[in-house]
Amino acid sequence: MVEQIVILDFGSQYTQVIARRIRECKVYCTIVRYDTPAAELAAMEPKGLILSGGPSSVYAGNAPLPDPGIFGLPVPILGICYGLQLIAQYLDGKVEAGQKREYGKSLLTVKDSCCELFRGLPDVLQVWNSHGDKLTRMPRGFKAVAVTENSDFAAIEHRGRKCFGLQFHPEVVHTPKGKEIIRNFVHRVCGCGRQWTMRRYRDQAVEQIRAQVGAERVILGLSGGVDSSVAAALLHEAVGDQLTCIFVNNGLLRAREAEIVQEVFGRNFRVKLQYEDASELFLKRLGRVTDPERKRKIIGRSFIEVFDAATRKAGQARFLAQGTLYPDIIESVPIAGNPAALIKSHHNVGGLPRRMKFELVEPLKCLFKDEVRELGLELGLPKEIVFRQPFPGPGLAVRILGEVTADRLEILRNADAIVVQEMKESGWYYKTWQSFAVLLPVRSVGVMGDERTYDYTIALRIVDSQDGMTADWVRVPYPLLEKISNRVINEVKGVNRVCFDVSSKPPATIEWE
Numbered sequence: 001m002v003e004q005i006v007i008l009d010f011g012s013q014y015t016q017v018i019a020r021r022i023r024e025c026k027v028y029c030t031i032v033r034y035d036t037p038a039a040e041l042a043a044m045e046p047k048g049l050i051l052s053g054g055p056s057s058v059y060a061g062n063a064p065l066p067d068p069g070i071f072g073l074p075v076p077i078l079g080i081c082y083g084l085q086l087i088a089q090y091l092d093g094k095v096e097a098g099q100k101r102e103y104g105k106s107l108l109t110v111k112d113s114c115c116e117l118f119r120g121l122p123d124v125l126q127v128w129n130s131h132g133d134k135l136t137r138m139p140r141g142f143k144a145v146a147v148t149e150n151s152d153f154a155a156i157e158h159r160g161r162k163c164f165g166l167q168f169h170p171e172v173v174h175t176p177k178g179k180e181i182i183r184n185f186v187h188r189v190c191g192c193g194r195q196w197t198m199r200r201y202r203d204q205a206v207e208q209i210r211a212q213v214g215a216e217r218v219i220l221g222l223s224g225g226v227d228s229s230v231a232a233a234l235l236h237e238a239v240g241d242q243l244t245c246i247f248v249n250n251g252l253l254r255a256r257e258a259e260i261v262q263e264v265f266g267r268n269f270r271v272k273l274q275y276e277d278a279s280e281l282f283l284k285r286l287g288r289v290t291d292p293e294r295k296r297k298i299i300g301r302s303f304i305e306v307f308d309a310a311t312r313k314a315g316q317a318r319f320l321a322q323g324t325l326y327p328d329i330i331e332s333v334p335i336a337g338n339p340a341a342l343i344k345s346h347h348n349v350g351g352l353p354r355r356m357k358f359e360l361v362e363p364l365k366c367l368f369k370d371e372v373r374e375l376g377l378e379l380g381l382p383k384e385i386v387f388r389q390p391f392p393g394p395g396l397a398v399r400i401l402g403e404v405t406a407d408r409l410e411i412l413r414n415a416d417a418i419v420v421q422e423m424k425e426s427g428w429y430y431k432t433w434q435s436f437a438v439l440l441p442v443r444s445v446g447v448m449g450d451e452r453t454y455d456y457t458i459a460l461r462i463v464d465s466q467d468g469m470t471a472d473w474v475r476v477p478y479p480l481l482e483k484i485s486n487r488v489i490n491e492v493k494g495v496n497r498v499c500f501d502v503s504s505k506p507p508a509t510i511e512w513e
């Protein structure tokens with residue numbers, strides 16, 4: 001069993017960030033509900049427990065509380081913010097509403113340099129706080145190892161039982177040395193090695209897939225995106241020709257997208273690839289529809305229909321593989337005021353019809369996105385696929401306002417290809433979340449040579465984001481904008497104007513639709 005740290009989630013919006021920081025230390029970790037019974041936790045044989053932060057007050061009537069048995073488990077515990085207050089509450093300390101809410105940066109002074117958490121770190125550190133409650137009486141057997149201007153108990157420790165509490169958030173970037181604190185906890189205090197690598201994971205996952213699938217057949221819907229591509233490469237390594245990948249061309253793809261998938265998976269990896277060209281069907285069904293929601297519905301329904309027919313054509317398979325990731329399956333804690341609970345299921349695909357009875361194979365379901373990318377490289381997938389920017393399922397249809405026609409698709413594809421090419425050549429493509437062209441079906445007057453033109457406008461959208469939920473436009477250099485604009489106007493017939501979108505999300509969205 002691979003060594004692991006278990007995080008009890010009390011509803012903090014940063015719980016997943018803690019997990020990622022730990023994985024970056026090459027230590028596996030799992031997030032579980034705050035009320036997971038101590039016996040269940042013990043069975044997971046964790047090397048350490050972390051109690052996350054959370055929006056509640058430990059003394060509130062509806063506060064999420066852990067099984068008290070966890071404090072009796074023979075493993076080190078680290079409580080962060082709300083987690084520290086829980087430690088105090090359970091071990092005979094006292095927590096009260098602070099006079100002043102401590103929010104934002106502050107300076108932490110380490111008072112006890114023997115504390116393993118701060119080993120190798122300077123005595124004064126910048127840390128980031130977000131709490132209203134504060135510890136007013138130390139829990140039994142603990143001592144303060146660091147203080148801030150606002151708190152005499154910013155970091156506490158019970159050395160004998162290896163139990164620690166931090167009032168600040170070591171996981172966020174605003175605590176620049178936070179990663180070292182977490183590293184000290186997992187390696188020095190919990191004694192974890194560096195076992196969690198994608199090389200190991202690859203071998204382990206291949207074995208697990210083989211054990212699950214046996215001699216049966218597996219179907220996978222390949223979109224060309226990062227997740228389904230990595231899942232395909234991994235499954236192919238595990239079960240070879242028992243895997244059939246189905247790639248549906250919905251006619252809303254970008255330039256050369258279908259070719260690239262066929263090249264990489266069909267020719268290089270020699271994956272059994274079933275290519276379904278349904279572009280005409282999609283386009284016909286989209287007809288003169290202009291309403292964005294209706295467009296999405298038509299595309300979603302048609303996809304399921306085409307995919308369903310394709311799976312029947314592919315022959316009987318028992319398994320369906322999906323590139324589900326860890327953040328998709330972490331159960332968010334249903335606590336009032338928990339913003340993390342809102343960050344879910346924005347664009348989840350409707351799901352396949354019931355009669356398609358498959359068992360699921362989800363070989364990426366314990367990985368974060370950056371781990372999936374690392375695994376992709378490990379499996380030999382090209383950088384173009386592994387570091388590809390997100391591309392929406394309904395494709396270019398959400399980037400053509402109004403009717404989707406073959407002519408408009410052609411114009412947008414050509415413009416988009418220039419945007420991608422220039423972004424890559426200037427080195428900005430891999431530094432931004434998304435960069436793409438949008439076709440506005442309004443005509444305006446222009447002049448080209450001696451002639452007046454009356455053509456479409458292309459809007460250029462270049463945004464940065466962590467997860468697509470919020471975003472800001474990227475301040476790319478003017479010469480890059482100039483080059484893209486010149487090329488689009490000169491090379492793409494039907495366009496005489498390029499605009500740059502300077503809206504953030506919210507209130508705007510990333511796609512125009």
Ligand code: XMP
Pocket residue numbers: 347390391392393394398434468469505508509510511512
């Ligand atoms: P919005 O436009 O809502 O987009 O700000 C947020 C992120 O989601 C992507 N997106 C989609 N992804 N299927 C997807 O797989 C969809 O239907 C879909 N619609 C939007 C969008 O590209 C951005 O990254």
